[in-house]
Amino acid sequence: MGTKxxxxxxxYPDDDSIINLDKNDLEKFxxxxxxxxxxxxxKNLSDKDVLSVVSEIKKDDIDRIxxxxxxxxxxxxxxxEAMLKAGKKLEDLVIADFGQYCNGGTRNQEIAKAMLFxxxxxxxxxxxxxxELNTVRPETMVIGAGITGIQASLEVADSNNKVFLIEKTGxxxxxxxxxxxxxxxxxxxxxxxxxxxxxxxxHPNIELITYSEVIGVKGEAGNYQVKILKKARRVDLSxxxxxxxxxxxxxxxxxxxxxxxxxxxxxxxxxxxxxxPNKYLIDEESCxxxxxxxxxxxxxxxxxxxxxxxxKDEEIEISVGNIIVATGFQTFDAKKIERFGYGxxxxxxxxxxxxxxxxxxxPTEGNITYRAKDKKGNWIFEPGxxxxxxxxxxxCVGSRDRNYKNYCSRVCCMYSLKLAHLIKEKIPEADVYExxxxxxxxxxxxxxxxxxxxxxxxxxxxxxxxxxxxxENGIKLRSEDIINDRIIEQEVDMVILSVGLEPRNDADxxxxxxxxxxxxxxxxxxxxSTFDGETTLTGGITIAGACQGPKDIPDSVAQGASAASKxxxxxMKNKINQNxxxxxxxxxxxxxxxxxx
Amino acid sequence: MRQTVNTKFKQELKDFGVGNWNACFNCGNCTAICGxxxxxxxxPRKSIQSIQMGLKExxxxxxxxxxxxxxxxxxxTCPRDANPGELMMSLRRYLTSTYDWTGLSKKFYTSKFWExxxxxxxxxxxxxxxxxxLPPSEGIFSNPDAFINNQGGVMINSMVDGISxxxxxxxxxxxxxxxxxxxxxxxxxxxxxxxxxVILKDKSVQIPFxxxxxxxxxxxYNFLTQARFSKCEKKSYWVGHLLLMTGYTIMxxxxxxxxxxxQIEEVKPWYNWQRLLGYYATFGILYFLVIAAxxxxxxxxxxxKFSHGSDWLFIIMLGLTTITGILINIFRLTGMxxxxxxxxxxxxxxxxxxxxxxxxxSKWSHLAYRPFAIYFxxxxxxxxxxxxxxxxxxxx
Numbered sequence: 001m002g003t004k005x006x007x008x009x010x011x012y013p014d015d016d017s018i019i020n021l022d023k024n025d026l027e028k029f030x031x032x033x034x035x036x037x038x039x040x041x042x043k044n045l046s047d048k049d050v051l052s053v054v055s056e057i058k059k060d061d062i063d064r065i066x067x068x069x070x071x072x073x074x075x076x077x078x079x080x081e082a083m084l085k086a087g088k089k090l091e092d093l094v095i096a097d098f099g100q101y102c103n104g105g106t107r108n109q110e111i112a113k114a115m116l117f118x119x120x121x122x123x124x125x126x127x128x129x130x131x132e133l134n135t136v137r138p139e140t141m142v143i144g145a146g147i148t149g150i151q152a153s154l155e156v157a158d159s160n161n162k163v164f165l166i167e168k169t170g171x172x173x174x175x176x177x178x179x180x181x182x183x184x185x186x187x188x189x190x191x192x193x194x195x196x197x198x199x200x201x202x203h204p205n206i207e208l209i210t211y212s213e214v215i216g217v218k219g220e221a222g223n224y225q226v227k228i229l230k231k232a233r234r235v236d237l238s239x240x241x242x243x244x245x246x247x248x249x250x251x252x253x254x255x256x257x258x259x260x261x262x263x264x265x266x267x268x269x270x271x272x273x274x275x276x277p278n279k280y281l282i283d284e285e286s287c288x289x290x291x292x293x294x295x296x297x298x299x300x301x302x303x304x305x306x307x308x309x310x311x312k313d314e315e316i317e318i319s320v321g322n323i324i325v326a327t328g329f330q331t332f333d334a335k336k337i338e339r340f341g342y343g344x345x346x347x348x349x350x351x352x353x354x355x356x357x358x359x360x361x362x363p364t365e366g367n368i369t370y371r372a373k374d375k376k377g378n379w380i381f382e383p384g385x386x387x388x389x390x391x392x393x394x395x396c397v398g399s400r401d402r403n404y405k406n407y408c409s410r411v412c413c414m415y416s417l418k419l420a421h422l423i424k425e426k427i428p429e430a431d432v433y434e435x436x437x438x439x440x441x442x443x444x445x446x447x448x449x450x451x452x453x454x455x456x457x458x459x460x461x462x463x464x465x466x467x468x469x470x471x472e473n474g475i476k477l478r479s480e481d482i483i484n485d486r487i488i489e490q491e492v493d494m495v496i497l498s499v500g501l502e503p504r505n506d507a508d509x510x511x512x513x514x515x516x517x518x519x520x521x522x523x524x525x526x527x528x529s530t531f532d533g534e535t536t537l538t539g540g541i542t543i544a545g546a547c548q549g550p551k552d553i554p555d556s557v558a559q560g561a562s563a564a565s566k567x568x569x570x571x572m573k574n575k576i577n578q579n580x581x582x583x584x585x586x587x588x589x590x591x592x593x594x595x596x597x
Numbered sequence: 598m599r600q601t602v603n604t605k606f607k608q609e610l611k612d613f614g615v616g617n618w619n620a621c622f623n624c625g626n627c628t629a630i631c632g633x634x635x636x637x638x639x640x641p642r643k644s645i646q647s648i649q650m651g652l653k654e655x656x657x658x659x660x661x662x663x664x665x666x667x668x669x670x671x672x673x674t675c676p677r678d679a680n681p682g683e684l685m686m687s688l689r690r691y692l693t694s695t696y697d698w699t700g701l702s703k704k705f706y707t708s709k710f711w712e713x714x715x716x717x718x719x720x721x722x723x724x725x726x727x728x729x730x731l732p733p734s735e736g737i738f739s740n741p742d743a744f745i746n747n748q749g750g751v752m753i754n755s756m757v758d759g760i761s762x763x764x765x766x767x768x769x770x771x772x773x774x775x776x777x778x779x780x781x782x783x784x785x786x787x788x789x790x791x792x793x794x795v796i797l798k799d800k801s802v803q804i805p806f807x808x809x810x811x812x813x814x815x816x817x818y819n820f821l822t823q824a825r826f827s828k829c830e831k832k833s834y835w836v837g838h839l840l841l842m843t844g845y846t847i848m849x850x851x852x853x854x855x856x857x858x859x860q861i862e863e864v865k866p867w868y869n870w871q872r873l874l875g876y877y878a879t880f881g882i883l884y885f886l887v888i889a890a891x892x893x894x895x896x897x898x899x900x901x902k903f904s905h906g907s908d909w910l911f912i913i914m915l916g917l918t919t920i921t922g923i924l925i926n927i928f929r930l931t932g933m934x935x936x937x938x939x940x941x942x943x944x945x946x947x948x949x950x951x952x953x954x955x956x957x958x959s960k961w962s963h964l965a966y967r968p969f970a971i972y973f974x975x976x977x978x979x980x981x982x983x984x985x986x987x988x989x990x991x992x993x
Binding site: 438 | 622623624626629636639643675
């Protein structure tokens with residue numbers, strides 16, 4: 001047992017609502033240990049004055065210091081200095097970072113104590129926490145069929161293992177399918193994505209389950225029973241020939257999700273022409289038959305008789321060994337920032353809406369036009385409603401802002417530059433103004449891309465836009481031009497808000513179903529942010545893509561492949577870690593004792 | 598101009614209020630959201646940047662903090678919670694202390710004990726002076742009815758033994774004038790120092806001579822109407838402030854300049870001009886005080902979230918002055934000479950230290966600095982205009 005006189009310093013730099021530890025209980029647990037001589041925290045110990053710590057060490061004759069809490073590594077150098085000045089050895093400075101293993105779940109308090117216990121006994125907690133191994137079923141489930149899920153599925157399936165790919169909407173493809181070009185190479189997004197989508201549809205090892213949601217997970221690492229809700233598609237996938245007569249005759253219209261709400265689609269629809277599976281589906285919310293039992297035109301005209309309007313949701317259950325979560329992101333709701341006028345001014349768009357507008361497969365076939373109101377009051381794009389000539393792109397909408405999202409969404413700077421390029425490409429004489437705070441062109445070829453856009457005569461202004469108002473000649477933006485020391489009030493025809501990425505609204509629901517955890521900003525938490533960005537503390541569940549944090553396409557693809565490699569590893573070894581979170585305290589205690597023998 | 602980075606400057610500023618300047622990442626949101634900023638006067642960001650970089654000279658020659666009325670919008674929308682509005686408030690305190698040559702201002706702002714101690718000492722001195730040199734007449738205890746006039750009010754100038762009622766009012770009036778002159782001299786000397794720091798020392802500006810005269814009306818106009826304040830997003834602050842300013846100015850004129858008309862033996866009817874003025878002033882001051890105290894306690898609006906000691910001292914002192922003033926009036930009208938006398942002494946013991954401390958050295962000095970800052974800003978603008986014409990001529 002640890003016999004050296006120990007002091008414990010508790011460090012909580014910011015109050016972490018997710019971890020939510022009972023701090024007094026942890027202090028009590030520490031003081032109960034016979035060798036703990038002092039409990040320090042920010043209240044009774046100055047965290048600036050090294051000499052006062054040295055005198056504390058000498059006063060209580062402390063030989064070891066345990067720095068516990070959240071991000072305790074921040075204080076390591078400070079205490080190391082104090083230890084050296086007090087003539088103690090550096091190896092007696094131990095860290096217990098609660099944030100690493102206690103995150104979400106009900107056992108936070110117990111795990112924190114276990115971590116303290118390991119630290120007190122000088123046992124690396126990786127050893128104490130080494131989970132036991134289970135055998136693994138070879139099947140894998142991938143949740144979310146965006147580019148990350150597609151990549152992960154293909155990697156696993158290509159290693160000759162069965163994959164169930166679950167997708168919530170009617171088609172795979174995710175956000176990437178909506179984009180026009182990818183940065184920095186300006187490749188056509190659809191051209192590089194659709195071959196992969198087709199591959200998914202045709203792969204013998206992949207069972208694609210679209211229009212479905214995971215509603216329950218039972219079992220343990222290596223052998224999960226997953227309950228899946230297959231929402232009624234009302235169109236039989238095997239017999240639908242995709243002729244489109246049903247959609248042509250359908251009388252009900254609603255805003256298209258795929259076009260980010262910038263145009264209308266029918267109630268029976270195919271999300272986009274390259275959808276996989278390329279079959280129609282009926283949207284309950286806008287279908288007249290579902291609402292009041294009258295209509296049924298589509299069923300009458302269908303030549304293949306594949307429409308079953310009374311189809312019900314069904315539940316299926318599958319057994320899998322591994323689960324890859326690739327649920328992605330949603331964009332920030334720009335309506336939350338009232339002074340930007342999104343939702344009040346028709347020609348203030350989000351970047352996703354504009355992405356559809358410039359897309360050749362979008363509502364205007366790639367012609368940039370004004371947004372106008374249709375008869376029913378929807379703001380949609382229609383071909384031929386005039387061409388704007390002055391554009392403003394506002395960066396950091398919802399990101400890097402303590403009132404909304406504190407983090408940097410990573411992709412906005414680059415896609416904004418790309419949109420500026422697309423505007424210049426379509427309307428060469430257009431004036432484009434970009435308002436940025438800091439330009440984050442961090443990836444391979446990104447900085448060069450930024451310089452290239454600057455050379456294309458895009459006006460790039462350093463200064464956050466503060467207000468967007470309607471004016472006589474369009475829309476007026478007020479901003480400070482920081483580099484030139486002046487205020488600019490610029491009038492433009494169209495404003496594009498570069499909205500940031502945020503966790504999906506239903507991310508927490510899935511998090512609870514899967515028993516994984518999230519970080520403070522709401523993204524799913526990985527087991528180690530430096531070395532292990534894919535696995536979670538729940539055995540057999542890996543995360544990849546934007547659900548783990550904002551990411552661009554190359555990074556998402558890389559992480560998808562890397563998550564797949566973790567899965568393939570476990571299948572080939574037929575061994576997988578049990579839940580780290582489920583290791584009982586007694587077991588850790590016993591291991592620590594064994595270790596010391 | 599070459600400047601040295603003053604690394605101690607941030608620490609020096611900390612004592613004047615909230616300082617979260619390190620959080621700022623210079624996005625310019627605050628400057629752009631503010632409706633009062635224009636070229637050459639890009640606050641708050643420029644001021645924050647100067648603090649971040651330790652450019653003390655930049656700040657001392659700038660009038661920017663005085664051009665801000667603290668509506669709080671920059672703080673509400675700041676993406677970094679750097680609280681630029683409160684920073685400008687702290688800078689105004691700092692600038693007040695740099696204009697003041699006596700050094701008392703800094704002492705009062707940075708130490709509550711100094712400020713409270715000074716007030717207590719001064720107040721005690723006034724009470725002592727009254728009790729020694731102008732003690733109450735024995736008669737007000739033994740025969741109070743003798744001090745009551747036909748209308749039932751106390752004859753306020755006759756309550757002191759040994760001097761006639763005309764002498765008493767003269768003594769008070771001389772006292773008032775002495776105080777006003779001392780305060781004015783201090784304030785004017787500080788304004789001259791402000792002028793030196795802002796205009797004379799700033800070698801980058803060359804003020805056209807006629808601008809001094811043509812822009813002078815700005816000073817008077819802004820002092821009286823606070824028109825700039827009305828341009829802020831939240832108009833209610835301007836209304837409240839205008840009520841306070843007009844109320845207090847009227848009160849000050851009445852008790853200093855028009856005292857012989859105001860403090861008289863008889864009781865005038867309620868519709869008499871001096872009583873109406875008094876009621877308006879009392880309403881204006883009270884309205885402001887109540888709102889300010891409630892908001893500062895509630896802390897729901899960002900403007901009132903971070904109250905400095907000097908903010909509270911101002912509310913408390915002015916509140917006590919107003920309450921004692923109202924009480925004098927009540928006791929006087931209802932014919933209670935003893936209470937009237939003591940309340941009169943107490944009123945002066947609060948009022949005089951308040952004016953002597955607040956006006957030249959502390960929060961109230963802004964009554965002069967703000968209009969002068971607007972005047973100086975207009976002068977600087979005239980200089981910028983002249984320079985830009987010059988540079989245009991040179992380039993063409």
